[in-house]
Amino acid sequence: MIFTPAFMAAEATDMKIAVLSGKGGTGKTLVTVNLAAAAKTATYIDCDVEEPNGHLFFKPEGITEEKVTVKIPMADEELCSGCRKCVNFCKFNALAYTNKLIVFDEICHSCGGCILICPEKALTEKDKVIGTVQKGTSGNVSVYTGIMNVGEASGVPIIKKLLEPENQEADKMTVIDCPPGSACIVMESIKDADYCILVAEPTLFGVHNLNMVYELVTLFKKPFGVVLNKCLDGKNPAETFCIENNIKILGRIPFDNELGTLNSNAEIAVNESEKYRELFSVLLQTVTKEVQSCGSC
Amino acid sequence: MKIAIPVDNKTLDTNICASFGRAPYFLVYDTETKESAFIENTAATSPGGAGIKAAQMIVDNKAAALLTPRCGQNAADVLNAAGIKIYKTIAGSAQDNIDAFTDGKLSLLDDFHAGFHGRRSN
Numbered sequence: 001m002i003f004t005p006a007f008m009a010a011e012a013t014d015m016k017i018a019v020l021s022g023k024g025g026t027g028k029t030l031v032t033v034n035l036a037a038a039a040k041t042a043t044y045i046d047c048d049v050e051e052p053n054g055h056l057f058f059k060p061e062g063i064t065e066e067k068v069t070v071k072i073p074m075a076d077e078e079l080c081s082g083c084r085k086c087v088n089f090c091k092f093n094a095l096a097y098t099n100k101l102i103v104f105d106e107i108c109h110s111c112g113g114c115i116l117i118c119p120e121k122a123l124t125e126k127d128k129v130i131g132t133v134q135k136g137t138s139g140n141v142s143v144y145t146g147i148m149n150v151g152e153a154s155g156v157p158i159i160k161k162l163l164e165p166e167n168q169e170a171d172k173m174t175v176i177d178c179p180p181g182s183a184c185i186v187m188e189s190i191k192d193a194d195y196c197i198l199v200a201e202p203t204l205f206g207v208h209n210l211n212m213v214y215e216l217v218t219l220f221k222k223p224f225g226v227v228l229n230k231c232l233d234g235k236n237p238a239e240t241f242c243i244e245n246n247i248k249i250l251g252r253i254p255f256d257n258e259l260g261t262l263n264s265n266a267e268i269a270v271n272e273s274e275k276y277r278e279l280f281s282v283l284l285q286t287v288t289k290e291v292q293s294c295g296s297c
Numbered sequence: 298m299k300i301a302i303p304v305d306n307k308t309l310d311t312n313i314c315a316s317f318g319r320a321p322y323f324l325v326y327d328t329e330t331k332e333s334a335f336i337e338n339t340a341a342t343s344p345g346g347a348g349i350k351a352a353q354m355i356v357d358n359k360a361a362a363l364l365t366p367r368c369g370q371n372a373a374d375v376l377n378a379a380g381i382k383i384y385k386t387i388a389g390s391a392q393d394n395i396d397a398f399t400d401g402k403l404s405l406l407d408d409f410h411a412g413f414h415g416r417r418s419n
Contacts, residue, residue: 087353092344092345092346093340093343093345093346093347093349093350094346094349095349096349096350096352096353096356096375096378097353097356098356098375098378098379099378099379100378102374102375102378104346104349104371104374107345107346107349107371153345
């Protein structure tokens with residue numbers, strides 16, 4: 001028997017929630033997957049394109065796949081005069097000139113600068129596949145997975161593709177599983193989110209990483225709150241940090257053998273355990289209230 | 298002919314730098330004139346692609362050979378395209394390696410490592 005509280009009917013349907021943390025392994029995917037599963041219907045978007053793992057829990061069916069490409073330069077040896085303006089321009093050192101121009105595809109960040117700067121118009125663009133976006137369904141959850149090919153410079157183009165408006169259905173809540181850290185790929189993932197959930201561990205290292213994403217969401221002027229994961233009895237430095245900085249604590253997930261076992265068996269806790277169905281339903285309710293109360297977003 | 302060596306300091310008795318792309322200096326030595334020059338490696342602080350930029354400097358300084366303990370595949374691609382031979386250094390100072398090179402005692406470097414940023418080994 002699965003517990004479904006009455007308030008679920010009142011969930012904000014089209015909110016976009018991004019889940020992030022300063023480091024890997026804090027519980028972003030745990031929180032994101034279980035929030036999506038706790039909702040009546042949801043879109044789950046895995047933006048952790050370097051190591052997407054939400055699909056392991058959802059096991060989506062009916063998968064369709066789309067390739068993601070970027071533009072990289074291609075040199076016309078006939079037109080190239082060897083002036084090397086492009087080589088000197090490239091801040092990523094993706095170009096070298098010996099007796100002809102050499103382009104290092106893996107190093108190129110697709111900024112297009114070399115093509116603009118070439119006085120001989122010897123450089124043109126060509127497509128290069130850097131990864132894929134997979135779409136599938138798992139029960140009432142639409143599952144989007146971004147997969148970046150090994151060795152590519154940046155996952156940003158894949159995240160842009162994942163977050164295209166048509167992937168976020170109007171009558172569904174969208175939950176975004178962000179990459180770890182606070183770099184460009186995370187910025188791209190939270191850019192259009194209505195609300196950010198920061199997941200934190202109860203350690204000093206956890207506080208350091210929480211502070212990184214705290215600074216990021218503050219810079220982005222996003223409304224946000226913290227989920228304290230792996231909670232043990234005793235002092236929680238992440239909780240202390242939240243209290244000191246007046247940060248809303250949305251919920252607490254215990255450091256629990258049952259949850260750990262479910263998770264490591266790629267089971268969605270909400271679907272297997274009444275206790276966790278309730279915990280994540282209450283968390284979803286809290287987040288929904290937060291989103292609704294922040295009005296302007 | 299000119300040979301280039303990645304070095305830690307601007308002296309002939311300097312250690313060879315363990316990294317090619319991130320070496321602070323390159324010693325450029327002319328085997329005919331016995332003249333040596335130290336050039337600063339501006340690639341050393343690059344966030345990425347240091348080996349490519351460092352190799353470009355070796356090309357631009359018209360060295361015919363590079364003496365280095367190790368070298369990445371990207372740098373090797375640039376050096377090979379320019380016809381620059383890559384030799385593996387031996388223990389000892391820059392001068393020891395110059396002597397070994399002129400005596401024909403250095404062997405060609407043939408195991409290039411993949412980049413540190415996930416470049417596929419294809």
